[in-house]
Amino acid sequence: MFTxxxxxxxxxVHDQLGFSEAQLQFGFYSETCxxxxxxxRDVVHQAVTRDPGIAAVLLRLHFHDCFVEGxxxxxxxxxxxxxxxxxxxxxxxxxxxxxxxEAKSELERLCPGVVSxxxxxxxxxxxxxxxxxxxxxxLPTGRRDGKIAAMSNAAxxxxxxxxxxxxxxxxxxxxxxxxxxxxxxxxAHTIGTTACFFxxxxxxxxxxxxxxxxxxxxxxxxxxxxxxxxxxxxxxESQFVFDNxxxxxxxxxxxxxxxxxxxxxxxxxKRIIDSYxxxxxxxKANFAADFARSMVKMGAIGVKIGVQxxxxxxxxxxx
Numbered sequence: 001m002f003t004x005x006x007x008x009x010x011x012x013v014h015d016q017l018g019f020s021e022a023q024l025q026f027g028f029y030s031e032t033c034x035x036x037x038x039x040x041r042d043v044v045h046q047a048v049t050r051d052p053g054i055a056a057v058l059l060r061l062h063f064h065d066c067f068v069e070g071x072x073x074x075x076x077x078x079x080x081x082x083x084x085x086x087x088x089x090x091x092x093x094x095x096x097x098x099x100x101x102e103a104k105s106e107l108e109r110l111c112p113g114v115v116s117x118x119x120x121x122x123x124x125x126x127x128x129x130x131x132x133x134x135x136x137x138x139l140p141t142g143r144r145d146g147k148i149a150a151m152s153n154a155a156x157x158x159x160x161x162x163x164x165x166x167x168x169x170x171x172x173x174x175x176x177x178x179x180x181x182x183x184x185x186x187x188a189h190t191i192g193t194t195a196c197f198f199x200x201x202x203x204x205x206x207x208x209x210x211x212x213x214x215x216x217x218x219x220x221x222x223x224x225x226x227x228x229x230x231x232x233x234x235x236x237e238s239q240f241v242f243d244n245x246x247x248x249x250x251x252x253x254x255x256x257x258x259x260x261x262x263x264x265x266x267x268x269x270k271r272i273i274d275s276y277x278x279x280x281x282x283x284k285a286n287f288a289a290d291f292a293r294s295m296v297k298m299g300a301i302g303v304k305i306g307v308q309x310x311x312x313x314x315x316x317x318x319x
Contacts (some may be wrong), residue, residue, distance in 0.1 A: 023305050024140035028119075033111035036141075040120055043103040044127040052240045055128040056192025057096040062125035063184065063298070064091055065118070067174065068154045070302015072146030073118035076100060076315040079149075088154035093195060097316070100124060104315045117315035118143035122299045129295070132191045134242030137292035139299065144309035147318045158185065160198045164262045164269070174301050176294070182272045183294040186260045187287065189234040190246040196222035196230045198257055209261050211253030218256070232256065244287045247276045 029036040047054045065075035068085055076097060077084050086094060100120050107115045119141045130136035158170050171181045199222050202210065210218070214236075221232050233239035234256050235246045246260070250273055255261035263269040275285040310319050 023303055024142045024300060026138055026140050028141040029111075029115060033107065033114045035110065036107060036115050036119075037123055039106050039110070040103045040123040041127045043099060043106065044124050045131060047099045047102075048128065048131040052132075053193065054096060054099065055132040055240070056188075056234075057094075058099060058121075058124045058128040059188055060192065061094055061096045061100075062121050063188065064094060064154075064157065065121055066298050066301045067157055067170075069146050069148060070304070071118055071122060071143055071299050072302065072304050072309060073116065073121055073143075073312070073315060074146040074149040074153075076117055076121070077149035077318065078316045083151050085149040085151060085154045088151045088157070090154055090157035090159060096124070100315055104312075108313065113311050113313070116143050116145045116309075116311050118145050118303070118309075120315070125299075126295065129191075129242060129291075132240060132242040134191075135288040135292040137296060139296060142303075142305055144304040144306075145312045145315075145318075146304060146309050158259070160194075160257045160259045161201070162259055162262075164266045167259060167262070174298075176298065176301075178266075178268050179272050179290070180294045180297060182263060182269055183287075183291045184298055186246055186250060186255075186263055186273070187291050187294075189257075189260055190238070190242050190244070191240060192234050193231040193239065194234050194257055195228060196226065196232065197228035199232065200224070200228060202258055207258070207261075209253060209265070210255075214252075214254045234260075242288075244276045247273045247287075251277065 044058065061075060065071055065073060068074060074085050075091070075094070076086070078086060085091065100117065103120050103124065104117055107120070122139060122141070122143065126137060126139050156170065158167055162170070167181060167185065168178060176184070199218060203215065203219050203222060204224060222230060236249060236254060236256070237245045249255055250260055250264050255264070264273060276287045312319055
């Protein structure tokens with residue numbers, strides 16, 4: 001449920017959304033399907049109530065959708081031959097498809113052929129963040145669904161083993177800044193888990209950037225030769241709560257995955273991370289508001305509008 005603690009972030013002005021203003025609209029479904037956003041919100045609330053971990057899963061699903069064909073729901077398509085985008089190695093472990101399908105089913109019952117799967121996915125990610133006590137932000141909608149979902153198109157997703165320069169390059173290709181990289185990559189990891197598979201290479205190499213005491217904690221959870229599918233929190237202190245603890249962890253050498261830790265080796269990224277954990281409240285950056293801005297910005301990448309794409313009848317198949 002939403003409370004004052006969710007930091008309602010509803011103040012975006014048009015100049016902050018200049019790149020998407022002409023493409024997407026606030027309240028896009030206000031006349032064609034007025035309950036659209038509340039339906040998605042209710043479905044997400046029920047899903048997170050059953051499993052708090054699903055909040056991070058939905059957030060990750062939206063991120064992975066936007067970084068391939070743009071935010072067009074292509075990640076949701078599933079053909080019989082399993083050569084779709086969702087089966088690319090960089091999308092291993094993705095979930096939350098059933099939540100999107102549930103929302104779509106209810107919307108098709110009430111407003112058939114109106115609300116796109118791409119918008120459902122973007123709204124679900126927004127609502128999932130709010131359920132984890134993060135910001136609830138006003139989100140422009142009007143995305144249409146893509147028709148292409150080739151595995152090969154997902155070959156260059158940001159990866160846990162990427163260098164800082166590679167991460168910067170991949171984000172800049174999508175029109176995202178270094179600040180967006182910190183917020184959407186490390187910042188999003190304030191909730192959720194990862195598999196030992198992604199941690200063991202750091203441990204086996206005895207990565208010197210890992211805090212020695214934390215190294216032992218990680219090794220106890222992910223022992224050499226152990227089960228690579230065991231899942232551990234990305235934010236060791238508060239894995240189900242959206243807060244700035246992830247940045248303190250990175251500062252202190254307690255970043256769980258390499259792609260979070262390398263951010264602190266870059267001077268500009270270091271300044272951004274430090275800005276979210278200053279003790280002086282007057283100079284402390286507003287993580288919730290900045291994260292919301294970056295989410296809106298990411299949600300406008302490569303969107304299809306007007307007559308582009310389609311409105312799918314079901315989310316896992318094109319019409």
